[in-house]
Amino acid sequence: MERLEVRELNFYFGFSQILNNINFELKQNEIISIVGPSGGGKTTLLKLCAGLLDVTEGEIKNSFSSSSFAFQDARLLPWKTTIENIMLPIIAHTKYQQAYEEACQIALRFGLEGKDFIKYPKDLSGGMRQRVNFARALITKPKLLFLDEPFSALDIGLKRELQDFVLQSGEEFGTSVLFITHDLMEAIRLSDKILLLKSDPGEILKSYEITTPKQKRDDEFVFSKTKEFLDDSDVINTFEIKVR
Ligand SMILES: Nc1ncnc2c1ncn2[C@@H]1O[C@H](COP(=O)(O)OP(=O)(O)OP(=O)(O)O)[C@@H](O)[C@H]1O
Ligand SMILES: [Mg+2]
The missing domain is CATH 3.40.50.300 (P-loop containing nucleotide triphosphate hydrolases)
Incomplete structure (x- = not known):
């Protein structure tokens, strides 16, 4: 166990x-x-x-x-968009299109809208940044x-x-x-x-x-x-x- x-x-x-x-x-x-x-x-x-x-x-x-970690401060990459940030943990071993679709799905589930997907972290509210941070931690479906x-x-x-x-x-x-x-x-x-x-x-x-x-x-x-x-x-x- x-x-x-x-x-x-x-x-x-x-x-x-x-x-x-x-x-x-x-x-x-x-x-x-x-x-x-x-x-x-x-x-x-x-x-x-x-x-x-x-x-x-x-x-x-x-x-x-x-395992994955969602930090207290969101720690998003400022030069990547919402979706690109969420995709980060899976991009190395997943086809781009699949990673993109998975990131969009989880973003929608977390209340982010299509228009937010291409925004950079500086253009997101604090709560949105937190949701991106959380989505990025969950996209790998970690055991811990x-x-x-x-x-x-x-x-x-x-x-x-x-x-x-x-x-x-x-x-x-x-x-x-x-x-x-x-x-x-x-x-x-x-x-x-x-x-x-x-x-x-x-x-x-x-x-x-x-x-x-x-x-x-x-x-x-x-x-x-x-x-x-x-x-x-x-x-x-x-x-x-x-x-x-
Ligand atoms: N890198 C570091 N170097 C030296 N001291 C540190 C470092 N990181 C944290 N500390 C100190 O360790 C103590 C505990 O910090 P920690 O961030 O774990 O608290 P916390 O319980 O998470 O607080 P909060 O609820 O405010 O987030 C604090 O006194 C902090 O100043
Ligand atoms: Mg703390």
């Missing part, structure tokens, strides 16, 4: 410790979200898991056959997806649609997802497990399993679970929420 295992991971940038004793396991078909305060080390942890940074202490084992706040610049309608797309990818292709979000409701809607990462240094303070099947998580469920979270003293302390 494909899985990602993180064991006793410590990480430093120079002399400052960013992550301390991180342990978790992501299995096939699972979605794990990481929530925590800004600057706490979430992106760093995701990059380590994706092999984009070298582990200093501890171990990360990734046995998924393929690393998502760093992929929907933060989207309106609530689009956000909901793309969240559903993440869930569908799980059902259709068995995609597993390691997901960073600041949106607790999003984490509750999508995740099998939520890891609460405190900062200075980043440590997993708590791990919440959500066992209710994802298709049964209606708004009422999500709201009441969010309230439960916001009442949890660990969440209050981690985010330094002022209780009134």
